[in-house]
Amino acid sequence: NAGVMQNPRHLVRRRGQEARLRCSPMKGHSHVYWYRQLPEEGLKFMVYLQKENIIDESGMPKERFSAEFPKEGPSILRIQQVVRGDSAAYFCASTGEGSAKNIQYFGAGTRLSVL
Amino acid sequence: QKEVEQNSGPLSVPEGAIASLNCTYSDRGSQSFFWYRQYSGKSPELIMSIYSNGDKEDGRFTAQLNKASQYVSLLIRDSQPSDSATYLCAVIPGGTSYGKLTFGQGTILTVHP
Numbered sequence A: 001n002a003g004v005m006q007n008p009r010h011l012v013r014r015r016g017q018e019a020r021l022r023c024s025p026m027k028g029h030s031h032v033y034w035y036r037q038l039p040e041e042g043l044k045f046m047v048y049l050q051k052e053n054i055i056d057e058s059g060m061p062k063e064r065f066s067a068e069f070p071k072e073g074p075s076i077l078r079i080q081q082v083v084r085g086d087s088a089a090y091f092c093a094s095t096g097e098g099s100a101k102n103i104q105y106f107g108a109g110t111r112l113s114v115l
Numbered sequence B: 001q002k003e004v005e006q007n008s009g010p011l012s013v014p015e016g017a018i019a020s021l022n023c024t025y026s027d028r029g030s031q032s033f034f035w036y037r038q039y040s041g042k043s044p045e046l047i048m049s050i051y052s053n054g055d056k057e058d059g060r061f062t063a064q065l066n067k068a069s070q071y072v073s074l075l076i077r078d079s080q081p082s083d084s085a086t087y088l089c090a091v092i093p094g095g096t097s098y099g100k101l102t103f104g105q106g107t108i109l110t111v112h113p
Helices: none
Strands: A005-007 A009-011 A020-022 A031-037 A041-049 A054-055 A065-068 A075-079 A088-095 A109-115 B004-006 B011-015 B019-025 B032-038 B045-050 B054-058 B061-066 B069-075 B083-094 B108-111
Touching: A005 A088, A009 A020, A020 A088, A031 A075, A041 A065, A041 A075, A065 B011, A065 B069, A075 A088, A088 B011, A088 B054, B011 B019, B019 B032, B019 B083, B019 B108, B032 B061, B045 B061, B045 B069, B069 B083
Parallel strands: A009 A109, B011 B108
Antiparallel strands: A005 A020, A020 A075, A031 A041, A031 A088, A041 A054, A065 A075, A088 A109, B004 B019, B019 B069, B032 B045, B032 B083, B054 B061, B061 B069, B083 B108
């Protein structure tokens, strides 16, 4: 959905480097979800954040991955010391409040390639 | 058993036909169900949400939910070549108050002229 902005769209990293993926939610949305789509696999939940809070990170790998959603600025998914298995499409989705809180709009994604 | 299962297809239908996509889920407590469409290399796009047993129609799309059978389906009437995409069934697990989606593997639909 055009309202959720992710950048970069494509990111190439060498093994051992850091990857930073950014997500700006749709205007008025304060809830952000990150999903990962590995080649030939389905979308998997990684983490759910509200402003300044991590609510559910049960889908995040225990090491090298972290996420934040500061009071100001976009949500960041950070992958340290990337390995080839991290190559995937990373999608961010945002939701509003109330009855729309479960209706998720996805950004265009960041395609991470690890050489 | 996978939490959300879909026939991966590919499902091939002629233009103008009805395409029927099926999904089963394992968590009996699930209350919220969604169908997304994903074109190759693109992001998922929400088509339908359904929360109650029965049918929900929106244009050419009809979602059907049967909680007793733990089954949700999507019918696409008058299928068009532009409907060719991967269709993802997604479920919010029972007891979850926020939108943590569990996705099926997706069904590839091809509509041929």
